[in-house]
Amino acid sequence: MVAAIEVRGISKRFGTLQALEDVSLEIGQGEFFALLGPNGAGKTTLISILAGLARADRGQARVMGYDIRADYRQARRALGVVPQELVFDPFFTVRETLRIQSGYFGMRGNEAWIEEIMEALDLGSKANVNMRLLSGGMKRRVLVAQALVHKPPVIVLDEPTAGVDVELRQALWEFIRRLNGDGHTVVLTTHYLEEAEALCGRIAMLKLGRVVALDTRANLVRKPHSLNLRLRLSGRLPAELAARDHGRGGGEHLLRLREYAEVEPTLTALRSAGCVIEDMELEQPDLEDVFLEIMRRPEAAVAGAA
Amino acid sequence: MIGFRTLFYKEVLRFRKVLTQTVAAPVLTSLLYLLVFSYLLEGRMRVYDEVAYSAFLVPGLVMMSMLQNAFANSSSSLIQSKITGNIVFVLLPPLTYWEFFAGYVLAAVVRGAAVGLGVLAAAWIFVDLPLRHPAWILGFAFAASALLGALGLIAGVAADKIDQVAAFQNFLIMPMTFLSGVFYSIHSLPPFWQDVSHLNPFFSMIDGLRVGFFGRSDVSPLASMGVAFASLGIVSGIALAMLKSGYKLRF
Ligand SMILES: Nc1ncnc2c1ncn2[C@@H]1O[C@H](COP(=O)(O)OP(=O)(O)OP(=O)(O)O)[C@@H](O)[C@H]1O
Ligand SMILES: [Mg+2]
Numbered sequence: 001m002v003a004a005i006e007v008r009g010i011s012k013r014f015g016t017l018q019a020l021e022d023v024s025l026e027i028g029q030g031e032f033f034a035l036l037g038p039n040g041a042g043k044t045t046l047i048s049i050l051a052g053l054a055r056a057d058r059g060q061a062r063v064m065g066y067d068i069r070a071d072y073r074q075a076r077r078a079l080g081v082v083p084q085e086l087v088f089d090p091f092f093t094v095r096e097t098l099r100i101q102s103g104y105f106g107m108r109g110n111e112a113w114i115e116e117i118m119e120a121l122d123l124g125s126k127a128n129v130n131m132r133l134l135s136g137g138m139k140r141r142v143l144v145a146q147a148l149v150h151k152p153p154v155i156v157l158d159e160p161t162a163g164v165d166v167e168l169r170q171a172l173w174e175f176i177r178r179l180n181g182d183g184h185t186v187v188l189t190t191h192y193l194e195e196a197e198a199l200c201g202r203i204a205m206l207k208l209g210r211v212v213a214l215d216t217r218a219n220l221v222r223k224p225h226s227l228n229l230r231l232r233l234s235g236r237l238p239a240e241l242a243a244r245d246h247g248r249g250g251g252e253h254l255l256r257l258r259e260y261a262e263v264e265p266t267l268t269a270l271r272s273a274g275c276v277i278e279d280m281e282l283e284q285p286d287l288e289d290v291f292l293e294i295m296r297r298p299e300a301a302v303a304g305a306a
Numbered sequence: 307m308i309g310f311r312t313l314f315y316k317e318v319l320r321f322r323k324v325l326t327q328t329v330a331a332p333v334l335t336s337l338l339y340l341l342v343f344s345y346l347l348e349g350r351m352r353v354y355d356e357v358a359y360s361a362f363l364v365p366g367l368v369m370m371s372m373l374q375n376a377f378a379n380s381s382s383s384l385i386q387s388k389i390t391g392n393i394v395f396v397l398l399p400p401l402t403y404w405e406f407f408a409g410y411v412l413a414a415v416v417r418g419a420a421v422g423l424g425v426l427a428a429a430w431i432f433v434d435l436p437l438r439h440p441a442w443i444l445g446f447a448f449a450a451s452a453l454l455g456a457l458g459l460i461a462g463v464a465a466d467k468i469d470q471v472a473a474f475q476n477f478l479i480m481p482m483t484f485l486s487g488v489f490y491s492i493h494s495l496p497p498f499w500q501d502v503s504h505l506n507p508f509f510s511m512i513d514g515l516r517v518g519f520f521g522r523s524d525v526s527p528l529a530s531m532g533v534a535f536a537s538l539g540i541v542s543g544i545a546l547a548m549l550k551s552g553y554k555l556r557f
Contacts, residue, residue, distance in 0.1 A: 053397055054557050073400035091320045103312025104399035145394070205533035262390055 002065035004029045004048065004154045004185035010059035012045055012209075019045045020209040026052055027187060027202070029153070032180050034196035034217075035189045037206035038295060043189045044084050045208070047158050051081045063154055077105060082143050084189075092284040094118070095127045098149055105150035115300040117145045120175050122168075124216045125163035137164050143269060144172065148179070155179065161195065167272050189218050197221075197287040205294055213294050228289070229260070229266065230281040238273035241266065256285070309401045311412035313409030321379055321417050324418045328417060332375050333424035336367045340429055343489060345473045361436075364429045365515045366488035369450060373508065376418035376454035377461070378478055380410045384462025388555075397556065403437030407459065407542070408472055414455025422447055436519055442527055450511040450536035456481070456541045463545075463554050482508045492524055503519060505539040 005027040012020040020042045027033045035043050048054035050061055052072055061068045066075035100120070102110040108139060118124050121141040126134060131142065144160060157176070161169045177199065179184045190196055196217075197205060203220055205213040213220060231237075231253040237245060247253040255266065263282065270277065321328040344360035387393040396406065401512070422533035429435065437443075461474040486508035492500050503509045504525065515521045549555070 026321065040457050048557075051398055052556060053394060055552065076398060076400040079398075083391075083394055087394060089387070089392045090390075091317075091323055100312055100316045101395060101399070103315070104309050104396065104401060106308045106400070108308055150399075208367070220383070 001029055003027060003062070004031065005187065006062040006065075007046070007050070008060045010046065010049060010056045010061060012042075012049060012056050014053065018209050020049075020056070022108075023206075023211055025204055025207070025211060025214060027046060027185060028182070029064075029185050030183055031057075031185055031187075031189045031202055032177075032200045033185070033250060034200035034203045034205060035187060035206065036193070036196060037189075041206040042209040043206055044158055045154050045209075047189070048082065049282075050156065051079060052076060060274075061230075077150065078153050080147035080155045080159040082147045082151065082160050084162070085140050086136060086143070086163075088139050088142065090130070090132040093128050093130050094123055094134070097131060097142060098145055101146045102149045107150055110149065112151070113151065114145075114149065117148050121145050122171065137168050140164055141168065141172075153183070154185045157186070159189055159191065159216065161190060161192060169195075191289045193286070193291055203287075206289065207295055210305075212297075219286060221285060227260065227262075228281075228283045228285050229255040229257055229263065230279075230283065231255070231270075231277060232279040232280060233270070233275045235273070235275040237275070238269055241269060307405075309399060310405035311411050312406060312414050313396065313401065317379070317383060317409060317413030318360070318416050318533050319411070320383060327374070327381045328379070328422050329413035329424055332371045332421050333428055336371045336425040337428050338430065339367055340364065344433070357432075357502075360433045361487065362491070362516075362520075363384065364426070364433055364435055365431070365519050366512050369446075369508075369512045369515050370488050371425050372418035372422040372447060372451050373454045373483055373511075374413040374475075374479065377423040377453040377458040377475065379414040379417040380455045380475070381462040381465075382458075383410065384415075384459065385465055385468055385471050388462070388466075389468070393555065405547060406549055407456075407546055410459050411452055411542075411545075413457040414458060415451040418451030418454065419447060422451075436521075438521035439518045441518070442531075443515060445512050446514040446518065446532060446534060449538055450508075450530070453507070453511075453538045453541055456538065456545045459545050460541070460548060463548055466554075482506055485509075486512050487524075488512060507533050510534050 003026045005025075005305050006305045007023055007025050010020055011018070011043060023042070034045070046053060049056045050063060050068060052068055052075070061129040063075040066078060068075045081194065093117075094101065095114070098114045099110075102114065104138050113185065118127055121144060123138070123145060125140055126138060129141065140160065140163070144157070147155060147157070155176070160172060164172065173195070176186055188196070188200070200217055202216050202306065203213070204211055230247075231252055233253065236242075237253055244255055248258060258268070340360065342365055343363055347359050376453050384393070387396070456478070461471050465471045467472070485503065486506050487503060492503045493507065495503065508523065510530035510533035513523045514527050514534065517527040
């Protein structure tokens with residue numbers, strides 16, 4: 001089966017700034033994929049290149065097997081992009097916007113599907129309202145609807161939940177999850193790492209234009225360490241444990257353990273040092289821990305990981 | 307094909323939604339020119355011996371308003387879309403650069419035609435105007451609106467700011483229009499300026515349009531038609547090359 005998205009050795013420079021450096025990744029059909037990275041990492045640039053909005057200096061990319069340059073018409077038909085910026089055309093109503101977008105993709109008689117996405121995104125009551133008069137969250141929904149209007153097999157959402165209230169966020173994810181369940185490939189960028197963790201099967205992390213991590217969510221979260229032991233103590237942490245403390249101070253300690261078998265010896269060490277445990281929590285590290293850890297690595301390690 | 311038709315429809319709908327600004331206002335402006343200039347100059351100037359100055363003025367004003375509005379349609383649509391960012395809506399779909407070109411330029415032709423017809427209709431109330439060869443009128447009206455639509459597309463794509471489009475309009479389009487014989491027959495000019503005027507494609511188009519009304523002109527209408535379509539060909543070629551390369555649109 002052909003990959004939904006295939007990126008090979010893509011580089012892009014803006015003046016002296018290397019926005020993307022030799023980026024390669026492959027996303028299979030039906031995946032729910034997250035593209036993560038701090039501000040300026042190059043996520044939007046990569047999406048723009050896939051969508052034909054920007055041109056790579058080097059490298060190739062395909063969407064559903066179609067080369068984004070040679071077969072740009074098929075590639076674009078296969079791709080639905082929700083842009084990061086909240087853009088809209090102030091001349092038109094919601095329904096006009098969706099009909100027009102549908103026509104650009106060569107579709108006619110698309111009314112039933114347009115009604116369905118408006119329904120799913122709760123835009124029905126705003127169908128004949130001018131875009132100018134919508135709230136930010138409503139405009140965001142229209143952007144999502146516009147990306148879906150031609151039923152693309154691959155959907156890319158660039159921070160779709162920025163500035164969106166909790167209710168819409170839930171509704172949006174439910175809808176996107178349903179699309180993914182129907183076989184659409186979904187790629188998303190977000191700064192809310194819990195979202196990525198809850199939704200995505202595989203994750204790529206970008207830093208300064210390079211891929212610094214690419215793995216399944218489960219593997220990523222397992223990799224550096226597998227358990228966080230949070231403690232609040234009366235008394236000082238014994239020296240051999242203090243060296244491994246990642247806590248924020250103020251009597252709060254965070255010890256990273258590789259496996260459950262380490263819990264026992266740790267507690268023994270505490271007891272023999274005369275510490276009294278006031279509070280204790282044993283938790284799985286989350287994606288945020290992993291993300292921060294990867295982003296903090298020095299440049300050399302980053303280059304090596306890529 | 308559906309992509310092109312949709313873009314064309316959207317561009318027409320866009321100016322239809324603000325008709326007072328896009329059609330009524332330019333018609334009123336032309337009417338004011340007509341009333342003021344014909345009041346001032348009627349009787350002092352006769353053109354081609356038998357044509358009254360007020361009648362002579364009408365085709366020039368029709369052409370001038372078509373030129374300006376065709377240019378304004380494509381240039382303002384594009385620059386606004388670029389500045390607000392909604393240009394992505396036409397860049398993401400699988401539109402070819404031909405469809406893109408034809409959509410914007412033909413919508414500009416429709417706007418030019420709407421304004422031109424409006425000016426003509428309003429002028430007919432005040433001025434007695436013959437109509438000798440409607441086919442020339444249609445031909446020159448199309449060539450002129452398409453040429454300016456394509457120029458507007460180039461300006462809209464190339465500009466980064468609205469002032470740059472305005473500069474294009476004020477320092478190129480306006481002088482070329484005013485120096486093309488809207489308000490006078492170039493036979494009233496000194497020989498040197500007559501020669502210069504012959505090189506101005508706007509002159510050819512205005513002069514050609516007059517043939518349609520009066521059956522008379524300064525230059526042979528076939529030669530004028532040749533100039534008009536040659537200019538359209540060159541400008542369209544530049545516009546298409548820009549669109550094909552993605553210049554200023556796909557970074
Ligand atoms: N058109 C452009 N011209 C010049 N520099 C650009 C352009 N677009 C992006 N950049 C730069 O390229 C780098 C990557 O930007 P990009 O928008 O891809 O980041 P991002 O990962 O999407 O960030 P964010 O999370 O803030 O959206 C940034 O340093 C940005 O300033
Ligand atoms: Mg971004």
